[in-house]
Amino acid sequence: MRRTPLLIAALLLAGSLSLAGCVVVAPRHARVWVPGHWSSPHVWVEGYWRYR
Secondary structure (H helix, E strand, O other): OOHHHHHHHHHHHHHHHHOOOOOOOOOOOOEEEEOOEEOOOOOEEOOEEEEO
16 A cells, blocks of 8 residues: 555656657657757747758
8 A cells, every 4th residue: 555655656757757858869861859948038949840
C-alpha cells in the first residue's frame, strides 16, 4: 500500500518529462518538431516543424 503514492509520483514525473518537449534527432532531410519556447522578454514562440 505504501508503494502506490510513490508509483503515482513516478508516473506523473515521467509523463511531465515526456511532454516537456525536446527536439528529436531525426535522419537527414527529415522534419523535426521544435517545441514552443520563450524568446526575448514576453514573446512566446509557438512550436513549429522545420526541415533538418
